[in-house]
Amino acid sequence: MNSSRPVRPVSSLPWFQALLAWLTWLLLCVVAALSSGAQAQGLPVQTHAQLQATLQQWLAARDADTATAQGMADAQKWQNPQDASPQVEVIMGELDPRLKLAPCSRIKPYLPRGANLWGRSRVGLRCEEGARWNVFWPVTVKVWAPALVVARTVPAGTVLEATDLTVARVDLAGGGSPAQRDLTEVVGRTLVRTLTQGAEVREADLKVRRWFSAGEPVRLIVKGSGFQAAASGTALGHGDEGRCARVRMDTGRILCAQPVGDGLAELTL
The missing domain is CATH 2.30.30.760 (SH3 type barrels.)
Known part of the structure; x- marks a missing residue:
């Protein structure tokens, strides 16, 4: 005698109901995320122009301090102190234009640990009142001042003489090695690489004494x-x-x- 068992619909099975509930919850989460993202696009943001203005003001004060300190040291080496006065030039980079920052009531610029306002560097900008964020703005600092350059193309292996050298304003922060500014420290030294006319003489260009x-x-x-x-x-x-x-x-x-x-x-x- 064959007995037939009733067949239950798939939709009535417990595991199917649990799966359906989970999928429904996931769909609701996605919709909520898209909705909040669309709303967030309408919120006010801290513009990059506002950040740049704050940073420029901070850099202006630091530039003055750098120029004054460097100028006082240079005055001891040059007959005319005016010739030694350095000119600080700051070239600001750009933040990623896709970066969106919440408004901030008080922004504090600062130098990260190990960073200096010399050559390629960066300055930190931290929100200290309001939102919580911290970004780094790339900057390039050039310090123009008189230094020694070669008066003509001088090949490697040359023992420098005073007639090989002249003075011009160069970017002291433009190389990984210090620019030479004292004639007595250069004359008699040997070049380790060829320098073309007008190139500054840096410590790395000279053979170690x-x-x-x-x-x-x-x-x-x-x-x-x-x-x-x-x-x-x-x-x-x-x-x-x-x-x-x-x-x-x-x-x-x-x-x-x-x-x-x-x-x-x-x-x-």
Whole structure:
């Protein structure tokens, strides 16, 4: 005897009802998100022009401080202080135009840790009253001041003479190496690469000076807080400018000091 079992509709099964409920909830979430996004587009935003005005005002005060400090240092090296006065030029980049920021009642510009207003850099802008956001505005800072340039094209390997050099205003912040401004620090140095006429002379363009060689006597100046002392020793390695040189003192102690002149090294405690 065959018995037939009633067939339940698919829509009445528990798992199907749960799936249908979940799909309905998901659809409602998508609609709500699209609706809130459309409404958000109508909200007021902090315009980039407002941010730029705040940043420009902040940079103007910093530029004045930079120019004053640099000008006072330059006046000691140049006969006419007016010739040494640097000109600071700030070129502002742009934020991503797609960036939308909520309105802010108080915006604070600041320098991020490790950043300087020199060459390619960036300035932070943080909202401190109202919305909570923080952005970084790219800037390029140029500092125009007199420095040494070559008067003609000078090939690599040339030992520079005074006649090879002249003075022109250059961007001190434009290279990864300091521009040379003291004639006495350049004459007699050897170029490591060819410089075309008018190119500024930077520290990286010059062969490192060797102030003493291994085995030669060295006079060591030891500096500390409120004191300075002199001692003598023997170089255990070559004394190249900008590199630590090991010096054995007459007492037998070995120290690492910075070569600063012919047979001279300094150690700051």
